Amino acid sequence: MSDSSVLLSNIPGVLHGFGDKENLLPAHLQAYEATRPEKKQVHGTRIVDVVQPGQDCGEADGFITSTPGILLAVFTADCLPVIFCRKDGKEIAAIHAGWRGLIDGILEKMAERINESGDTADWFAAIGPAAGSCCYEVSQELVDDFLQRLDLPSSLISPHHRHLDLAAIAEAKLQALGFADIDHSGRCTICTAAESDGGYKYTSFRRNSHQRAIDPTHQGISGRNQQSGIMILCP
């Protein structure tokens, strides 16, 4: 089973889900894949207004639309997907945020865009599967950079020595930006086991890199990233 958000599941007329290794795009979204905007994710902070299916968005990591029938979906493999929905189901958004996007302010950019035509207080946000604080070890320099640039407690940013908690950082930012409610709908992409086959549930860039360091013939993750998506159904 793919992950889903309890918050977003209660909104009528909207489909959403977080993919995993078994279903890179959740099964109930696959029929709409051709409507997904074309884009190159670059760990940036650019948000695009999507108005037509398959729109060419260029380099972008955030998407927003009020048009029904367009699947907004982002690819991830340890980075953090966040999908958004206005409480009335009439407008949706999605972002891809790794540590760079988080520190450079993609969540703030999305909130800014939402507040141009509405109010974050009318929106829910759902945080999907990403590298968890259990496994996401980084350099001390990067932890220090986060501590210096973000006004958040160090125990929240880095709950263990040289580990970052991307989901907790995102949740604290989303709260500060005034979103109505936020949930964590996914688990750690590095260590979560699959329900069935004794392998892992998610595609993980970090885990794959370790495997390739040991065995250079091990396949890369290209084309195997999971997708997190949301779409307003056509009336």
Ligand SMILES: [Zn+2]
């Ligand atoms: Zn983990």
